[in-house]
Amino acid sequence: LPLIAQAQDSRLQMNSLDHLAAKANQTVDVNVDERLMKIAAKVFNDKDPDELQVKKLVEGLKGIYVRSFEFDTEGQYTAADLETIRTQLRGPGWTRMVNVTSKKDGNLEVYLLFNGDAVAGLTVLHTDLKEFTVVNIVGPVDLDKLAKLEGQFGVPELGIEKTKKNDEQ
Helix, strand or coil: CHHHHHHHCCCCCCHHHHHHHHCCCEEEEEEEEHHHHHHHHHHCCCCCHHHHHHHHHHHCCCEEEEEEEECCCCCCCCHHHHHHHHHHCCCCCEEEEEEEEECCCEEEEEEEEEECCEEEEEEEEEEECCEEEEEEEECCCCCCCHHHHCCCCCCCCCCHHHHHHHHHC
16 A cells, blocks of 8 residues: 555655665765755746746656666666566556667666646666666656756756657657
């Protein structure tokens, strides 16, 4: 029951990944809840068009959570570590929208949580031989504005804007 409730509000439980920090040469752990989102939104300048767009995007969000681990050697995380996240993403409402497998660039999965026709959450899972990253955005997500979050609040560069531009050509 707790997993279903958590999946429906789109916040993933990532505590099961904590043990990876001891093996990683670099760890990113971002936990920006709704209270902090409201404070962060006040920091952005309304007169700067880019900052205003980010402010409008984050105002409706309930949180941004990132766990990223980079390792010196391969094989530091297991299929079981990956499965703890994927199991939650099989919950009600979640849909995998993107699945890219590349021997060169690793694997990228993008999941959306739908509430009717609205996107109520987003999760990006990126893995390669020496990296394991989960980005979990909780709340209504405007996919057109999502690229503006790259590089903000610990969200890594995901190539969303570049991919979108390539799709339009």
